[in-house]
Amino acid sequence: MARRFIVEADGGSRGNPGPAGYGAVVRDADTGMIIAEAAEFIGHATNNVAEYRGLIAGLRAAHDLDPDAAVDVRMDSKLVVEQMSGRWKIKHPDMQPLAAEARTVFPRAQVAYTWIPRERNKDADRLANEAMDAGKAGRAWEPKARPAAPAAEEELPAPAAPKAGWAAPADLGTPTTLVMLRHGETALTPQKRFSGSGGTDPELSEKGRWQAERAAEALAARGTVQAVVSSPMQRTRQTAEAVARRLGLEVRIEDGLRELDFGAWEGLTFAEVQQQYPEDLDAWLGSAKARPTGSSESFTTLTHRSGVARDKILARYPGKTVLVVSHVSPIKTLVRLALGAPPDAVYRMELSAASLCAVQYYADGNASLRLLNDTSHLR
Structure with a gap:
């Protein structure tokens, strides 16, 4: 499988235009470890130029590590993310050549762009400020010693747990609420058979x-x-459409909400997997990085894509209440991230078919679990 990187990039200008610099980090997507950094003072420029220069530097650093890698770019610049995603036109003459240069680093199919809040882009922002400080002092930016790699269970920093807090300050505004609905039963559900994204x-x-x-x-x-946002699987779309019809809303599909791929375990019960693949099952229960037999996904990779999907929804619907129709594994993962619980916490949650959970997210990154496995509507 191709390696997967996360590129976080930022740029700044003290005066806009004024003395400017950029910063970028490359993370290993499976561990969250920073494996490359880049920063530079670029003289007199605007914020947008500095942000694009940071993007280019981050992409080039990732390309130097592995030109075949899949790259998830995360920036707090809505302008750059929307323009590079092709949703906004690039009209400014200073931006056009920079965007064109960024697109030459990797084939377009290998790069995805996600907007993140500023507080989740602190490493790139720090590097940009270090570069501007170095430029002001008349010297080139030099990297500092990096902290030790995170422990395995810390996984990916971007989908990591939001900050804890008893209550959000009033000035943070209306939180975004994700009401998470597990799909209704299929023929496999009452038999408790593995049913993921790689099955029927x-x-x-x-x-x-x-x-x-x-x-x-x-x-x-x-x-x-x-x-209403749904996983692309048939059972979730059917569940989401039932709700959307009643509410007069459309269903938006988000691929990152699909169930884990269970590989050769698809259609088997837990007991059958235990009998046929005992060593693989023990490894899977013992490590978030282990994969079901024949699967390309672990809970670590599912955590990554579920977290990216969550961030996309939060960015698209700030301050709104969004119904997210998904599956056991993604919903449990988003709940445990909101709680800051360890990876194995997913094995200690029960989510019944068509149950509801709810998490509120505040502008400063705080999260509050408001509901778990509510089935009162089914009685």
Whole structure:
């Protein structure tokens, strides 16, 4: 498999335009460890030019490590992210050649762009300021010694737990609420068979459709949901569509919300996996980096893509209540990240079919778990 990198980049200008510099870090996506840094004072420039220069430097640093890698770029510049994603036109003549240069570093299919809040881009921001300070002192920026690599269970920093807090200050505004709905039952659900993104993609059973309608009734009665986002799997889309019809909303598909790929375990019960693949199962239960037999995914990789999906939703729907229709593993993962719990906490949660969970996210990164495994609408 190709390596996966996270590039975090930033740039700044003291005066805009004024003395400017950029910073960028490259992380190993599986461990979160910083494996490369880049920063430079670039003289007199604008914030946007410095941000683009930081992006280019981060991409080049990742390319030097592995030109075949898949790269997830994360920046707090909405302008750069939207322009490089192709959603906004690049009109400024200073931006056009920089964007063109950034696109030459990797083939477009290997790079994805995600907006993140400024507080989640602290390493790149720090490097940009170090570069500007060095330029002011008339010297070149030099990297400092990096801290030791994070422990394995810390995994990816971007989908890491939001900051803890008893209550968010009033001036942080309205939180974004993710109401997470597990899909209704399929024929495999009552038999407790592994059913991930690599299996038969079953549809809802008759009972599952009933559960989806009961969830739709309950959510319509609350009257708070303003958007619906779903995993691309058939069972989640059917559940999401039942709610969206009742609420008069459209369903937006987010691939990062799909279930884990269980490989050769697809369709088997836990007991059958224990009998046929005992060593692999023990390894999987003991480490977030272990993968089911024949699967390309571990809980570490699922944590990464679930966290990216979460950040996309938070960026798209600030201050709103969003219904997220997904599966056991992604929902448990987002709950445990909100709590700051260790990876093995997912094995200590029960999520019934068509159950509801809710997490609120504040502007400073605080998160508050408000609901877990609510099935009152099914009684």
